[in-house]
Amino acid sequence: MNGSLHSSRDALEIKLRRGPAGLGFNIIGGVDQQYVVNDNGIYVSKIKQDGAAAQDGRLQEGDKILSINGIPLENRTHKSVVELFRTAGESVELRIQKKPFLEDQPTDSQPEHHSPSSYLEILALFAGVIVLLAVAYKMKK
Known part of the structure; x- marks a missing residue:
């Protein structure tokens, strides 16, 4: 040293x-x-x-x-x-x-910020899955 x-x-x-x-x-x-x-x-x-x-x-x-x-x-x-x-x-x-x-x-490695539209897309996908599960449940009855 x-x-x-x-x-x-x-x-x-x-x-x-x-x-x-x-x-x-x-x-x-x-x-x-x-x-x-x-x-x-x-x-x-x-x-x-x-x-x-x-x-x-x-x-x-x-x-x-x-x-x-x-x-x-x-x-x-x-x-x-x-x-x-x-x-x-x-x-x-x-x-x-x-x-x-x-x-x-x-500054070049800050966490990625998502736009509100990306959250809406996730919410829409989640809602679609719930609707499909509900339809499948009713058809099974």
């Missing part, structure tokens, strides 16, 4: 040393491109195979990055966070939250 790990309740602190290919991960999110509904946070979208993050092994896709070198990332644009990472130096301290969205889901 090329870093250290400190835990405090839900947040973890990970120190990474920038390698030849940088820190070795991509981010998604920010106030201008939410990844999780009602959350302006920054998330790890991809871990690059031979990058510093992959070699360290603790940062995972889906982890939320709370701060970089003590600077909070909440309510920042994606571009401003990219700039913070770009100018962060050789040794970077990340405060992260491991895959936090159990209740909230990424």
Whole structure:
């Protein structure tokens, strides 16, 4: 491992040393491109195979990055966070939250919402089955 790990309740602190290919991960999110509904946070979208993050092994896709070198990332644009990472130096301290969205889901994986017409179709099918059962019952008598 090329870093250290400190835990405090839900947040973890990970120190990474920038390698030849940088820190070795991509981010998604920010106030201008939410990844999780009602959350302006920054998330790890991809871990690059031979990058510093992959070699360290603790940062995972889906982890939320709370701060970089003590600077909070909440309510920042994606571009401003990219700039913070770009100018962060050789040794970077990340405060992260491991895959936090159990209740909230990424915007592209929200549960499917059905239109009222689909519920009417189900109700009509159910009513048809009841009518068929009633007719079959009367014919049997």
